[in-house]
Amino acid sequence: MKLLKIQQILEAEILVEADNMDKEIRVAFSADLISDVLAMCCEQALLITGMTHVQVIKAARICDLSAVVFVRGKRPGPEVIELAKHNGIPVLLSRLTMYEASGLLFSAGLSGINQISDPH
Amino acid sequence: MNEQSREEQSLFLEFPLESLDFMRAGEASSELKQRLKKLGVKPELVRRAAIAAYEAEMNVIIHARKGTMRVEITPARLLILVEDEGPGIIDIEQAMQEGFSTASQAIRELGFGAGMGLSNIKRCADDLVIQSTPDQGTRLQITINIEKSDR
Secondary structure (H helix, E strand, O other): OEHHHHHHHOOOEEEEOOOOOOOEOOEEEEOOOHHHHHHHOOOOEEEEEOOOOHHHHHHHHHOOOOEEEEOOOOOOOHHHHHHHHHOOOOEEEOOOOHHHHHHHHHHOOOEEOOOOOOOO | OOHHHHHHOOEEEEEEEEOOOOOOOOHHHHHHHHHHHHOOOOHHHHHHHHHHHHHHHHHHHHHOOEEEEEEEEOOOEEEEEEEEEOOOOOOHHHHHOOOOOOOOHHHHHOOOOOOOHHHHHHHHOOEEEEEEEOOOEEEEEEEEEOHHHHO
């Protein structure tokens, strides 16, 4: 699913724009714990999260996440936006809850990660 | 390959780690990741190394007083050695269980303390050796094979 379509489905504000909003997102997952992000991350993945501190972007950078959506209208601080921009990680902000955002994307055909990915 | 040419092809990196330094937290592993990328290491290996290093780095920042991450890169493998001075791990088997954490509430509010750190490291590593002495510190030796994974 294209990032632009995700933004439209979630009626999300673009906080950090992607170089290419048509970039393809293969899977998505929701997490509110950094280690869960690191356990689940895989290629071309979207993270849906309620965490808005800078460590989220650092974790996203570590595991090459394709984009991050902050839910429930929680707006991250400028240092978060700055780090995401610097690392080329697109960031969206949605007013929806994590459940609603995840459900809408899943219903629209964006796959989840059905098991913790084996990095080997 | 003799010892000398092995030596010539090795790259050593060292990163000091400070307790509760959340400003710099994650920078060591991020720098390691950039270095590995530049060396042309396969992306999947870069990701595994970065995740293992990040978890180990955060463990030191969250739990220990101070520590060091040393990395040796050879054509055959990555060796990430993380040593700290700190409380140590009383029961390593228990600490390896997913969900077990001794992190404080304040740390958990930052999204850490999921109790997934050591198991995430083990998942990413080809070999993990944990040595710990309570009230002294912990030593993690993480090995990621390059040749084997590339075959």
